[in-house]
Amino acid sequence: MATVASKLYSDDGSLLVLLLDTNPLFWSNTSTTFSQFLSHVLAFLNAVLGLNQLNQVVVIATGYCSCDYIYDSSLTLSGNSESRRTGMPALFASFLEKLEDFIVKDEELIKEQEQEHDERIASSLLSGSLSMALCYIQRVFRSGHLHPQPRILCLQGSPDGPEQYVAVMNSIFSAQRLMVPIDSCYIGTQNSAFLQQASYITGGVHHAPKQLDGLFQFLTTIFATDLHTRSFVQLPKPVGVDFRASCFCHKKTIDMGYVCSVCLSIFCEHHKKCSTCGSVFGQSKLDGASTVSEKKRKAPDS
Amino acid sequence: MLLTFEPNDEKSHLKLHVQSHNIQSKKYSKEGSHNLPLFNLLTNNNSQGKPHIFEFETYQDMHAFRDVINNAFAYCEEPKEQPSIADLELRIKLLRENNELQILHKELVQTKVLSEYEFWSRRKELLGKDSIGKWKQRVGLKNVMASSIKPSTDGRTNRVTFNLTPEIIFQIFSERPAVRQAFVNYVPSKMTEKDFWTKYFRAEYLYSTKNTAVAEAEAAEDEVLSVFLKPDEILAQEARQKIRRVDPSLDMVVDQRDDYTHTMNDKFGRRSLLQDINRHSAAVLEGRCIADVESDDSRTIAEALTPAKQGEAGEIVTGNRNGGSSSTTKFSFLALSIKESRDYFESQQRNVLNEPRVAGASKRNVHDAYQSLKNSFVEMRTKGLSDPLIRPEVSFKVFSELTVTISNAKTVNGNNPPESVLDRLPKSSKDDTLRHWILIEELLRHFWSSYPITSTYLSTKVGRLKDAMLNMYSHLEEIKKSVPSDARHEVSSLVCSRQKAAFQQFDADLQRRSTKSVGGGHRKRPNDQMGVL
Numbered sequence: 001m002a003t004v005a006s007k008l009y010s011d012d013g014s015l016l017v018l019l020l021d022t023n024p025l026f027w028s029n030t031s032t033t034f035s036q037f038l039s040h041v042l043a044f045l046n047a048v049l050g051l052n053q054l055n056q057v058v059v060i061a062t063g064y065c066s067c068d069y070i071y072d073s074s075l076t077l078s079g080n081s082e083s084r085r086t087g088m089p090a091l092f093a094s095f096l097e098k099l100e101d102f103i104v105k106d107e108e109l110i111k112e113q114e115q116e117h118d119e120r121i122a123s124s125l126l127s128g129s130l131s132m133a134l135c136y137i138q139r140v141f142r143s144g145h146l147h148p149q150p151r152i153l154c155l156q157g158s159p160d161g162p163e164q165y166v167a168v169m170n171s172i173f174s175a176q177r178l179m180v181p182i183d184s185c186y187i188g189t190q191n192s193a194f195l196q197q198a199s200y201i202t203g204g205v206h207h208a209p210k211q212l213d214g215l216f217q218f219l220t221t222i223f224a225t226d227l228h229t230r231s232f233v234q235l236p237k238p239v240g241v242d243f244r245a246s247c248f249c250h251k252k253t254i255d256m257g258y259v260c261s262v263c264l265s266i267f268c269e270h271h272k273k274c275s276t277c278g279s280v281f282g283q284s285k286l287d288g289a290s291t292v293s294e295k296k297r298k299a300p301d302s
Numbered sequence: 303m304l305l306t307f308e309p310n311d312e313k314s315h316l317k318l319h320v321q322s323h324n325i326q327s328k329k330y331s332k333e334g335s336h337n338l339p340l341f342n343l344l345t346n347n348n349s350q351g352k353p354h355i356f357e358f359e360t361y362q363d364m365h366a367f368r369d370v371i372n373n374a375f376a377y378c379e380e381p382k383e384q385p386s387i388a389d390l391e392l393r394i395k396l397l398r399e400n401n402e403l404q405i406l407h408k409e410l411v412q413t414k415v416l417s418e419y420e421f422w423s424r425r426k427e428l429l430g431k432d433s434i435g436k437w438k439q440r441v442g443l444k445n446v447m448a449s450s451i452k453p454s455t456d457g458r459t460n461r462v463t464f465n466l467t468p469e470i471i472f473q474i475f476s477e478r479p480a481v482r483q484a485f486v487n488y489v490p491s492k493m494t495e496k497d498f499w500t501k502y503f504r505a506e507y508l509y510s511t512k513n514t515a516v517a518e519a520e521a522a523e524d525e526v527l528s529v530f531l532k533p534d535e536i537l538a539q540e541a542r543q544k545i546r547r548v549d550p551s552l553d554m555v556v557d558q559r560d561d562y563t564h565t566m567n568d569k570f571g572r573r574s575l576l577q578d579i580n581r582h583s584a585a586v587l588e589g590r591c592i593a594d595v596e597s598d599d600s601r602t603i604a605e606a607l608t609p610a611k612q613g614e615a616g617e618i619v620t621g622n623r624n625g626g627s628s629s630t631t632k633f634s635f636l637a638l639s640i641k642e643s644r645d646y647f648e649s650q651q652r653n654v655l656n657e658p659r660v661a662g663a664s665k666r667n668v669h670d671a672y673q674s675l676k677n678s679f680v681e682m683r684t685k686g687l688s689d690p691l692i693r694p695e696v697s698f699k700v701f702s703e704l705t706v707t708i709s710n711a712k713t714v715n716g717n718n719p720p721e722s723v724l725d726r727l728p729k730s731s732k733d734d735t736l737r738h739w740i741l742i743e744e745l746l747r748h749f750w751s752s753y754p755i756t757s758t759y760l761s762t763k764v765g766r767l768k769d770a771m772l773n774m775y776s777h778l779e780e781i782k783k784s785v786p787s788d789a790r791h792e793v794s795s796l797v798c799s800r801q802k803a804a805f806q807q808f809d810a811d812l813q814r815r816s817t818k819s820v821g822g823g824h825r826k827r828p829n830d831q832m833g834v835l
Contacts, residue, residue, distance in 0.1 A: 022675070024668070024671030024672045024674070024675045025667070025668065025671050027671070027674070027675055027678075028667075028670065028671040028674050028675075033678055033681075034675055034678040035678040035679075035681050035682045035685075035688070036688050038678075038682065038687075039682075039687040039688040039691060040691065040692075042687060043687070043691050064668075092687075096679060096682065096683070099679075100676065100679045103672065103675055103676060103679075104676070106672075107669070107672045110668060209700075210703075211696070211699075211700075213692070213693075213696050214692060214696040214697060214699065214700040216691055216692050217692055217696070217697045217700040217701070218700060218704075221700070221701070221704060222704070234708050235708070236704060236707045236708050236711060237708075237711045239711065
């Protein structure tokens with residue numbers, strides 16, 4: 001299904017914005033270690049950069065309560081190749097350093113916020129990193145000179161946080177508007193409805209590989225293809241898409257609920273007024289019957 | 303329906319007449335209490351609740367009475383209809399012509415799963431047509447205005463003859479409101495129609511020759527001609543109004559072409575081609591058609607095109623399919639705006655913070671997790687990246703898995719139509735499967751349209767539909783047996799998958815209702831109320 005108007009891609013350069021999931025709660029519970037995962041990802045980034053001279057890669061880390069830019073291949077200086085760390089090219093050394101700093105900052109943030117809410121579903125801040133990615137891409141569009149075709153790749157393992165539903169959907173529709181496909185590679189155990197919807201709506205590819213030790217193979221086979229090549233390469237399509245939404249009032253995942261006919265906000269229970277656009281709802285038939293019956297019950301008693 | 307109550311007493315001649323639609327609610331006293339068996343029927347005459355209390359000898363009598371009333375109610379709620387003879391004939395004819403409809407009718411109505419009324423209520427558009435044959439396609443407006451209407455020329459006598467049909471007149475009036483206005487004003491008071499059109503085409507000719515001097519001279523003599531030669535005043539006014547309503551912070555370059563104000567300087571400089579085309583498309587979008595105006599008289603056409611008063615309300619014109627007169631429905635629309643955006647975002651924030659605490663990570667766990675993450679960095683720095691990155695057998699496994707996924711997706715999603723599952727089946731199974739699919743589709747439509755369940759009639763209907771769908775399973779089993787084994791799964795997924803959602807909904811609903819009535823039972827008070835079930 002293509003809701004995205006098909007763009008004609010003339011060349012095969014690509015700007016890949018990678019959203020990396022660094023949620024510690026997820027990584028402490030998987031069989032694959034974070035270091036193995038990073039090796040796969042770094043090799044994949046190298047492969048993408050090697051495919052075409054014009055390719056660019058930007059990495060944004062999605063933390064538990066914050067997000068940040070980690071790496072931008074167009075800004076990296078060629079010099080300064082002192083390898084302070086063994087067995088690692090200097091390029092990756094700066095990447096790792098920045099990632100580590102980010103994780104430290106994320107931990108400090110959570111210490112500050114701990115007084116406010118102790119428990120929360122262990123999701124990462126997908127909406128934040130999607131917004132940052134879209135801002136970067138918008139800046140690239142507006143820079144004027146020729147740029148490679150941008151796309152977003154989400155490498156996520158944490159489950160969806162229903163409180164982020166509205167923000168994530170807004171980002172997805174912005175991406176659709178900008179004609180930027182969002183690919184998603186889900187490496188967790190449960191299903192991610194957000195990522196499936198994101199890829200479906202924007203015309204990207206969604207895949208959930210089952211074994212993580214072959215992650216590099218998955219990434220290079222499916223997600224390294226640029227947008228021009230995708231028109232003649234068969235990529236896996238999901239059989240069905242999980243379109244469940246979260247309600248706007250309690251952020252619960254629901255599949256049957258009430259929808260405001262003016263602004264299409266979703267609620268799990270009947271409200272008198274829409275909280276988004278302020279339109280007043282009429283009384284529904286069911287409600288009418290129950291309130292009438294309430295009155296009836298009281299009448300004979302008095 | 304009129305209910306009449308009579309006491310079982312020969313001496314009294316009291317009769318109580320109650321209209322069934324006036325009955326608001328029924329209450330009865332509970333058995334086992336000290337009260338007499340009473341039944342309270344509340345009617346709604348002139349919006350005032352009037353209770354009618356019936357006293358019975360025994361509770362059995364009262365229960366029997368209650369059952370009778372319930373049945374009467376259920377019977378009343380079923381929508382009844384008396385189809386006319388013409389309707390019946392139409393139905394029989396449709397059934398004869400349309401094979402699919404016949405199958406559906408046979409399976410569903412004759413086995414009493416759906417009533418006639420329900421079956422035909424979904425097909426109102428088929429019955430609404432007067433003519434059984436295909437209705438004529440409305441011909442759209444041709445873009446002749448830009449190229450101007452071509453006359454027939456006669457070289458010998460130097461005459462140019464224009465052939466005017468009502469359609470052309472209609473088009474001229476709809477695209478050039480100033481001409482229409484002039485027609486209404488001058489014909490037949492000042493000149494005949496023929497003169498009017500002669501002048502109009504003279505003006506067109508003058509314009510096409512681009513001879514402004516002659517145009518000015520002639521316009522000075524004849525005021526009607528000048529109306530035709532000048533830019534269209536009414537359109538200019540509309541355009542100016544339109545532009546005033548546009549938000550000035552938008553890019554105005556787009557509207558420049560549409561702006562009539564810059565052409566006003568040039569007295570006889572007429573519209574550009576772009577403006578003509580825009581005007582034509584605006585006329586097309588209005589959707590009016592010559593067939594909507596019933597007469598051929600130019601005057602009637604001119605009057606029919608008079609624009610209605612346009613306020614803030616939007617107007618939608620709908621033409622009747624049978625070519626009758628058009629009807630306009632006014633919809634008032636309000637622009638969507640998030641009223642207080644700060645309030646909205648703050649309420650979202652509140653919701654996030656107020657959400658129920660989900661059992662997630664505790665403080666300790668979070669810190670441990672962060673610590674292990676940091677340790678992995680240390681590990682990477684000492685050991686370097688994993689080497690080898692990926693083992694060959696894992697790589698091969700990934701490749702084969704992907705190949706299977708992609709090739710399966712092609713057949714299941716029907717990307718290559720010739721290889722669809724159904725084509726692999728023998729013809730009889732294929733027909734059977736398709737027939738079942740149509741039946742299930744129809745049943746599911748009726749099923750989902752009955753929700754939410756608000757009356758007894760709907761709940762019995764839903765039960766009937768569910769039983770019918772369950773019966774289909776046995777037929778499907780037979781089909782599956784006759785089909786080669788590799789196609790069985792696809793056949794069943796094709797046909798059965800959508801029923802699962804329906805069954806789930808039905809079961810969940812049933813459970814909810816039974817718990818509600820059980821829970822409600824604990825709260826029952828002496829004058830209890832009848833549930834809607």
